[in-house]
Amino acid sequence: xxxxxxxxxxxxxxxxxxxxxxxxxxxxxxxxxxxxxxxxxxxxxxxxxxxxxxxxxxxxxxxxxxxxxxxxxxxxxxxxxxxxxxxx
Amino acid sequence: xxxxxxxxxxxxxxxxxxxxxxxxxxxxxxxxxxxxxxxxxxxxxxxxxxxxxxxxxxxxxxxxxxxxxxxxxxxxxxxxxxxxxxxxxxxxxxxxxxxxxxxxxxxxxxxxxxxxxxxxxxxxxxxxxxxxxxxxxxxxxxxxxxxxxxxxxxxxxxxxxxxxxxxxxxxxxxxxxxxxxxxxxxxxxxxxxxxxxxxxxxxxxxxxxxxxxxxxxxxxxxxxxxxxxxxxxxxxxxxxxxxxxxxxxxxxxxxxxxxxxxxxxxxxxxxxxxxxxxxxxxxxxxxxxxxxxxxxxxxxxxxxxxxxxxxxxxxxxxxxxxxxxxxxxxxxxxxxxxxxxxxxxxxxxxxxxxxxxxxxxxxxxxxxxxxxxxxxxxxxxxxxxxxxxxxx
Numbered sequence: 001x002x003x004x005x006x007x008x009x010x011x012x013x014x015x016x017x018x019x020x021x022x023x024x025x026x027x028x029x030x031x032x033x034x035x036x037x038x039x040x041x042x043x044x045x046x047x048x049x050x051x052x053x054x055x056x057x058x059x060x061x062x063x064x065x066x067x068x069x070x071x072x073x074x075x076x077x078x079x080x081x082x083x084x085x086x087x088x
Numbered sequence: 089x090x091x092x093x094x095x096x097x098x099x100x101x102x103x104x105x106x107x108x109x110x111x112x113x114x115x116x117x118x119x120x121x122x123x124x125x126x127x128x129x130x131x132x133x134x135x136x137x138x139x140x141x142x143x144x145x146x147x148x149x150x151x152x153x154x155x156x157x158x159x160x161x162x163x164x165x166x167x168x169x170x171x172x173x174x175x176x177x178x179x180x181x182x183x184x185x186x187x188x189x190x191x192x193x194x195x196x197x198x199x200x201x202x203x204x205x206x207x208x209x210x211x212x213x214x215x216x217x218x219x220x221x222x223x224x225x226x227x228x229x230x231x232x233x234x235x236x237x238x239x240x241x242x243x244x245x246x247x248x249x250x251x252x253x254x255x256x257x258x259x260x261x262x263x264x265x266x267x268x269x270x271x272x273x274x275x276x277x278x279x280x281x282x283x284x285x286x287x288x289x290x291x292x293x294x295x296x297x298x299x300x301x302x303x304x305x306x307x308x309x310x311x312x313x314x315x316x317x318x319x320x321x322x323x324x325x326x327x328x329x330x331x332x333x334x335x336x337x338x339x340x341x342x343x344x345x346x347x348x349x350x351x352x353x354x355x356x357x358x359x360x361x362x363x364x365x366x367x368x369x370x371x372x373x374x375x376x377x378x379x380x381x382x383x384x385x386x387x388x389x390x391x392x393x394x395x396x397x398x399x400x401x402x403x404x405x406x407x408x409x410x411x412x413x414x415x416x417x418x419x420x421x422x423x424x425x426x427x428x429x430x431x432x433x434x435x436x437x438x439x440x441x442x443x444x445x446x447x448x449x450x451x452x453x454x455x456x457x458x459x460x461x462x463x464x465x466x467x468x469x470x471x472x473x474x475x476x477x478x479x480x
Contacts, residue, residue, distance in 0.1 A: 057338050058332060058333050061340075062348055062352055069355070083110050083357065084368050084380070085300060085440070086204060087111075087170035
């Protein structure tokens with residue numbers, strides 16, 4: 001598990017160096033490789049979650065979607081809806 | 089048409105960007121019947137709209153459809169088409185029917201076609217046409233009347249809320265509403281109360297929502313943002329996140345869903361987030377092939393390609409293999425050192441390209457919303473921790 005360290009001063013935010021254990025999830029372009037010189041990726045944690053035990057409707061749905069998309073090898077690029085953020 | 093070298097641009101890690109499209113935005117009308125104060129088309133310095141034909145001509149429509157037919161045969165992946173503007177319903181029922189009829193002759197129903205409208209010109213006839221051609225309708229509305237009318241006004245400066253609500257009511261009441269009603273799109277007013285905005289959309293029975301940050305960059309801060317490192321928008325979104333997660337019957341919010349799905353091990357669906365490549369191309373009202381139109385908020389002409397190609401006399405497939413198209417797609421990958429070493433890059437993705445702009449060094453900057461996004465991501469991680477969920 002990783003956490004972002006943040007200090008707040010009024011309305012201004014100062015991001016501190018992030019936890020050294022933070023890791024980059026594997027999110028593919030075409031070949032499943034993260035972009036160039038980002039922080040060194042490590043092996044993503046395996047999520048073992050019983051959806052029914054999550055007492056939150058949003059998170060329950062999202063975890064179900066993530067699992068379903070992985071099982072069906074759906075990647076963002078080949079989803080059948082538009083990606084322009086000025087259209088739905 | 090200029091000669092175009094067939095070059096596939098490679099990245100710093102020699103990874104080819106496959107010249108494919110996932111979204112084609114058609115600017116079927118260059119004018120709008122509203123005069124929203126924050127509009128990137130009319131109020132951010134670019135005046136290309138004034139040089140355009142008011143509506144896409146029949147000849148351009150035919151050329152677009154022929155090109156999309158060739159694209160369908162060329163690329164394996166399905167792509168979506170969005171009718172946009174200006175206000176696309178200025179086409180009128182006759183023009184819309186003609187365009188959609190031609191489009192659907194070349195694109196089967198498995199190719200999503202949608203329409204993004206300000207909602208004021210929706211009629212039952214328009215909805216019947218959209219239903220017949222399987223075109224979904226999304227409406228732009230910013231929230232309750234006082235929030236919406238603060239920015240989304242007519243050319244006489246009057247609020248458009250009642251007209252938009254009437255259009256949404258027609259959409260909801262249509263016999264094919266389950267298909268047609270694609271959701272609502274709101275631009276954030278950071279001075280509004282996210283709880284009130286969310287409650288309003290719930291009462292409106294929207295099927296889903298999406299929220300946008302106002303356009304801006306490092307030289308021209310977005311309205312409502314007091315300093316590059318301030319977090320007005322981040323705090324607003326975090327407030328929305330709280331009310332969203334507390335709702336036992338939540339209304340799906342695309343941007344929050346996308347971001348949390350990355351933290352849960354999934355991927356994003358929209359531009360400006362995550363690190364997946366996307367291929368978005370704009371076809372302007374006169375048929376000119378353009379970059380993402382939101383870029384025009386950076387500086388006048390920022391959405392034009394160096395080598396101008398018109399869909400009426402150029403070849404779209406050849407254009408996808410051109411150097412200029414490869415360079416344009418390359419832009420979406422954040423290049424600045426601060427982003428490259430940021431552990432949240434895989435979620436943030438460097439933000440929208442337009443938000444990175446600074447005249448002194450172009451797009452080689454973090455997003456002007458960097459601190460807002462870091463704040464929001466921190467709140468998301470906090471929420472997931474509260475639910476004992478591991479997050480990446």
